[in-house]
Amino acid sequence: MRIDIISIFPEYFTPLEVSLVGKARERGILDIRLHQLRDWTHDVHKTVDDTPYGGGPGMVMKPEVWGEAIDAVIAQGGPEGAGLPRMIVPTPSGRPFTQRVALEYAREPWLLFTPARYEGIDARVVDEYRSRLRVDEVSIGDYVLAGGEAAVLVIVETVARLLPGVIGNAQSVADDSFAPGPMENLLEGPVYTKPPVWRGHPVPEILLSGHHARIARWRRDQALRRTFEMRPDLIARLDPESLDERDREV
């Protein structure tokens, strides 16, 4: 997968050189390229923003600079047969970024991220590129960041761990909370490792029993309980068909 990121703070993405994503890049699973938005300005101050039409606080990012930057990245061409990139614009006013959306992105050959600063990017940029590319305005949560860069880190990490070969154990990805299937809309229950007793706290006996069917049942009960407690909103979204009679007792 090829990923292009255009930002006025490309150094913000140094974390993508380490850990999981870093290894995926070393192994050629991910090709991440960073671009300094200011390289497409033409004034001595390298201006990327201006005051909002209609008045109001803050600044808006200029369409001309973004247009030249995005055109240049597209012109570089993507992976063989990838065609044009899918453009992703993190914004509080976007559609929710979920594990299901991450799975969609993990199947794309080429993603282009355009994180905004200030009050956002002039709306005509999205309008212009919708006519040529698939453009997704996505929100990672109901809060306002100073810029979209942190959201890009979140999205790239979520997508990267779904790529084949990135996470050693593919099963752990399939068992993820929110992954489509039996665990979708359920939160993970508690996890334990050695020692069997720590500061007087024992590990639940069932987990030491080696009885896999009972362990799976216990884990599902814990997931249902945790979901009821932490995210009642998700319970409403559970497909009643996916609940067996034992579930209903929880």
Ligand SMILES: O=C(OCc1ccccc1)c1cn[nH]c1
């Ligand atoms: O703050 C965010 O993006 C940066 C941004 C973009 C446009 C205007 C203001 C701020 C964000 C919050 N959830 N998901 C994304």
